[in-house]
Amino acid sequence: MCAVLLLSSVLHADDKCGVEVKLLLSPGQTEATVASFQLVRETTGQVYLFDTEGLDLLSKGVIVRLRRGADSDLTIKVRPPASKKLVDPSSGREDFKCEMDLIGGQTNPAYSIRSKYSGLRVPDAGPNIFSLLSDGQKKLLKEAGVSIDWTRVRRIGSIKSTDWDSVSQPPFGRLTLELWEWNAGSILELSTSVGPNSGQPSYAELVRLVNAKELSISASQGAKARIVLESLGSHVTR
Secondary structure, three states: OHHHHHHHHHHHHHHOOEEEEEEEEOHHHHHHHHHHOOOEEEEEEEEEEEEOOOOHHHHOOEEEEEEEOOOOEEEEEEOOOOOOOOOOOOOOOOEEEEEEEEEOOEEEEEEEEEEEOOOOOOOOEHHHHHHHOOHHHHHHHHHOOOOOOHHHOEEEEEEEEEEEEOOOEOOEOOEEEEEEEEOOEEEEEEEEEEOOOOHHHHHHHHHHHHHHOOOOEOOOOOOHHHHHHHHHOOOOOO
């Protein structure tokens, strides 16, 4: 009976996962994209990613991200195999998010917990980051079956982040444009959040809309954090 209830809970949680439709554009099209979609509310901040020199966290589907700006936060995100479903380990007490990342037409599950960050300094070593994790974030890593040697984790890179939002862009709700710039490159991502059953149709419509506006779609599609981490390789920011 308990096993049935647990399976029901897991499936129910997965059914509620929204879809984050993401499309990478040519960074050289930033101004044209902002104008074409009439994007407003520009905000800037810094994003810091943490991993080992060998990118062990990335290889396990784990992203550790600290964002500083108007809303500073520390986020733990896990991308387990599609067959592994996770539920909120904090039982609603923390900012848990379950979503399906639809990138390049491919959908992958992602689970994250975000906590507020009020520190004045950005940590540079794994043990310092681990000491900041909430109970829910630690449990999320445990539920995902991830073991991390935090003594080997370092801050990798520093990314300037600029975001723009649209009030409404039919047939979508809000569209978000995010530009990441770091010393080895830049990424421009257009995204929108849709319901559990609207991912593929919304992705096709977003591609159609971008093409109609004669904007350039990047030949390489992928998750921003993965692209940044792989571009930096073993160059760890001290």
